[in-house]
Amino acid sequence: MKTHDPIAPLLEGARLVVCCGPGGVGKTTTAAALGLRAALMGRKVIVLTIDPARRLANSLGLEELSNQPQRIDLAENLETVPESVGEGELWAMMLDQKKTLDDLVKKHAPDPGAFERAQANNIYRLLSSTLHGMQEYMALDKLHDLYTGGYFDLVVLDTPPTKNALEFLETPTRAATFFDERIIKWFIPSRRSRSLFGRVLDPGSVVQKLLKTIFGEAFVKDLSEFFETLEFLQQALQSRGEMIDYILRDEQTHFFVITSADPRRMKEALFFHEKLGELSQKAEAFVINRVIPNFEAADLEVANEARLKEFAGEDAPDEELAALSSELSKAYEALSRLARRDRDALEGLARKIGPELMQRVPMLGQDVHSIEQLLSLSGYLTPSRPVEL
Amino acid sequence: MMEQLESKRLIFVTGKGGVGKSTVTAAIASALARRGKRVLAVETDTYSALADLLDVKLLEGAPAMVERGLWATNVRAEDALVHTIRQFVPSDRVSRAVIHNRVARVFFKAAPSVNEFSILNKVMALRDEGDSPSTRWDHIVVDLPASGHAVTFLGVPRTLNGMMRVGGFAKMAGKIASEIEDPSKVAVVAAALPEEMPVKETIELGQQLEETVRRGLTMVLLNMMHEAPFAPEREALFDRVRAGAASASTPGIEVERVMEGSALAWEWYERDLKYAKVLKDAVDCPVLELPMFYEADGASVVDRVSAYLNGERDPGGELAS
Numbered sequence: 001m002k003t004h005d006p007i008a009p010l011l012e013g014a015r016l017v018v019c020c021g022p023g024g025v026g027k028t029t030t031a032a033a034l035g036l037r038a039a040l041m042g043r044k045v046i047v048l049t050i051d052p053a054r055r056l057a058n059s060l061g062l063e064e065l066s067n068q069p070q071r072i073d074l075a076e077n078l079e080t081v082p083e084s085v086g087e088g089e090l091w092a093m094m095l096d097q098k099k100t101l102d103d104l105v106k107k108h109a110p111d112p113g114a115f116e117r118a119q120a121n122n123i124y125r126l127l128s129s130t131l132h133g134m135q136e137y138m139a140l141d142k143l144h145d146l147y148t149g150g151y152f153d154l155v156v157l158d159t160p161p162t163k164n165a166l167e168f169l170e171t172p173t174r175a176a177t178f179f180d181e182r183i184i185k186w187f188i189p190s191r192r193s194r195s196l197f198g199r200v201l202d203p204g205s206v207v208q209k210l211l212k213t214i215f216g217e218a219f220v221k222d223l224s225e226f227f228e229t230l231e232f233l234q235q236a237l238q239s240r241g242e243m244i245d246y247i248l249r250d251e252q253t254h255f256f257v258i259t260s261a262d263p264r265r266m267k268e269a270l271f272f273h274e275k276l277g278e279l280s281q282k283a284e285a286f287v288i289n290r291v292i293p294n295f296e297a298a299d300l301e302v303a304n305e306a307r308l309k310e311f312a313g314e315d316a317p318d319e320e321l322a323a324l325s326s327e328l329s330k331a332y333e334a335l336s337r338l339a340r341r342d343r344d345a346l347e348g349l350a351r352k353i354g355p356e357l358m359q360r361v362p363m364l365g366q367d368v369h370s371i372e373q374l375l376s377l378s379g380y381l382t383p384s385r386p387v388e389l
Numbered sequence: 390m391m392e393q394l395e396s397k398r399l400i401f402v403t404g405k406g407g408v409g410k411s412t413v414t415a416a417i418a419s420a421l422a423r424r425g426k427r428v429l430a431v432e433t434d435t436y437s438a439l440a441d442l443l444d445v446k447l448l449e450g451a452p453a454m455v456e457r458g459l460w461a462t463n464v465r466a467e468d469a470l471v472h473t474i475r476q477f478v479p480s481d482r483v484s485r486a487v488i489h490n491r492v493a494r495v496f497f498k499a500a501p502s503v504n505e506f507s508i509l510n511k512v513m514a515l516r517d518e519g520d521s522p523s524t525r526w527d528h529i530v531v532d533l534p535a536s537g538h539a540v541t542f543l544g545v546p547r548t549l550n551g552m553m554r555v556g557g558f559a560k561m562a563g564k565i566a567s568e569i570e571d572p573s574k575v576a577v578v579a580a581a582l583p584e585e586m587p588v589k590e591t592i593e594l595g596q597q598l599e600e601t602v603r604r605g606l607t608m609v610l611l612n613m614m615h616e617a618p619f620a621p622e623r624e625a626l627f628d629r630v631r632a633g634a635a636s637a638s639t640p641g642i643e644v645e646r647v648m649e650g651s652a653l654a655w656e657w658y659e660r661d662l663k664y665a666k667v668l669k670d671a672v673d674c675p676v677l678e679l680p681m682f683y684e685a686d687g688a689s690v691v692d693r694v695s696a697y698l699n700g701e702r703d704p705g706g707e708l709a710s
Contacts (some may be wrong), residue, residue: 299647323619335683
């Protein structure tokens with residue numbers, strides 16, 4: 001029988017894998033494990049995360065990641081590097097929004113002063129690190145560079161938890177509305193009609209007056225300045241947005257939904273699956289992390305006190321063994337309830353999306369924070385490609 | 390531990406995704422209601438689990454009653470914005486007209502943090518409404534977005550106040566900022582899991598809160614602490630049994646599974662202990678450990694945690710030892 005493995009064939013040919021799903025399910029670690037697997041298939045891979053937490057660095061056994069691609073030396077981190085690695089390489093980077101936006105402004109600035117003007121603007125300072133959507137846009141911009149740069153065969157993109165990740169997919173078009181032509185015209189005085197007639201008829205001016213009353217003149221002025229400073233980005237962003245949209249729709253781009261077997265996370269994962277559908281995309285694999293193995297309460301009938309005594313040896317104290325046996329029964333029963341819950345959730349998911357798309361990863365007792373641990377975890381993702389050492 | 394929350398009317402709950410933040414929010418609200426208080430649980434996200442956990446359908450407008458003393462509501466960014474603008478214009482109609490204006494819409498979308506501010510402003514208004522004990526909320530418990538955002542969220546009024554400096558909006562922002570910064574008035578509770586990254590992030594959250602909002606966490610609720618599968622003094626005996634089973638020629642799949650499961654449960658227990666200690670050593674607020682409840686459905690876990698917060702131990706009679 002062929003090993004059930006929806007992921008390996010995709011990793012072999014993909015140019016971009018987008019990992020999405022709810023928070024707290026090991027998404028970033030899974031992205032790193034997928035990257036490692038693809039590198040072991042001989043591909044040059046970069047894992048890109050925009051998660052401001054240092055999860056990716058952590059699961060790669062690193063202290064920190066920077067805004068620049070950083071190579072993970074497999075030979076140094078693994079006891080034995082599988083031969084299949086060939087020309088394969090694993091790289092990682094974490095998006096620093098502020099730096100990325102600065103780079104973008106510098107790159108497209110029409111004059112050297114534009115970047116300094118932007119930096120002096122209150123709104124720019126705040127926006128570059130806090131605005132939702134901006135962050136996603138910056139990530140897509142970075143993705144574009146890595147994707148078209150020519151060096152990497154595959155980009156594995158780790159997205160933020162569900163809600164933000166949805167914005168992420170909508171970002172190419174959002175960027176265009178963010179720098180909406182109308183708003184720019186309206187905010188930038190030099191572009192507006194100077195005639196009295198024009199000013200009276202301009203619906204913006206009434207609103208602008210009202211906004212000034214509410215938010216204060218300084219704030220509205222800052223915002224006008226902000227749009228003025230960044231006007232030159234409009235063109236650049238729009239053409240990039242279209243390009244990124246094209247990349248996301250390429251047939252070598254695959255969306256994976258990462259979740260855990262917890263019923264609530266499953267529900268969120270399905271929500272994501274539906275949302276992908278609305279955006280005319282399709283999840284091609286579901287990774288279900290932290291699945292409790294098939295523990296059955298009935299196992300306790302076999303693994304009873306007498307058996308335990310047999311394993312412990314004749315000289316084990318009876319009273320202690322009886323206590324241990326009763327404690328183990330109670331704990332194992334609770335565990336079997338958890339296992340049952342996971343099984344039900346998995347069956348529910350299989351009915352909705354089909355079992356062929358699902359890959360399960362069993363629950364481990366420890367966190368992953370070395371490449372060695374990542375390698376053993378990653379084995380569950382692509383079981384048809386066992387690593388030969 | 391509930392006394393610390395009972396003295397605050399406004400309780401913000403935060404935490405990274407997946408740590409049970411909404412469960413903790415629902416449980417705190419329900420525990421306070423069961424202490425005879427009139428409580429409102431608030432969700433601020435469009436996709437929040439709060440309504441599900443409380444098993445209630447949230448409609449726009451009036452809060453929905455969950456059980457005796459407990460109501461729930463959803464504060465949506467747009468309604469909150471209408472409410473905020475309304476304080477500067479003569480009517481709801483004008484307020485809606487302002488935010489529906491095409492140009493103004495782009496302004497609100499682009500203006501940093503106006504949405505976050507409006508939500509906070511609306512929560513404050515909910516707190517201040519009602520003039521008799523039967524209409525006034527004793528507590529409002531707010532399910533905030535995941536932690537990175539929570540710091541930004543709670544820091545928004547101070548930032549806006551600094552950016553606008555003068556005018557009605559700046560004044561309003563300044564007032565809200567001072568309230569949030571006062572730990573005797575407003576509680577900020579972090580939900581966390583006893584695992585490496587969640588603990589690290591909670592410690593960072595506390596530090597960032599000090600930096601951005603100039604206050605610390607009120608408490609951390611450490612969710613899903615696993616019980617030991619056997620008394621720690623029997624660890625050596627368990628190891629002996631396990632080694633014996635492993636070397637037996639045919640232990641049988643059942644025995645293998647029981648050994649594997651028990652070993653897994655022991656690893657969880659040790660890991661939880663370790664990270665609970667890391668957390669307690671690093672934060673200077675109380676850390677309350679919540680046991681793992683082996684339940685399938687969210688609503689019953691909320692019940693259990695709520696009872697646990699109110700001091701009932703082992704409510705379902707299923708906890709070991």
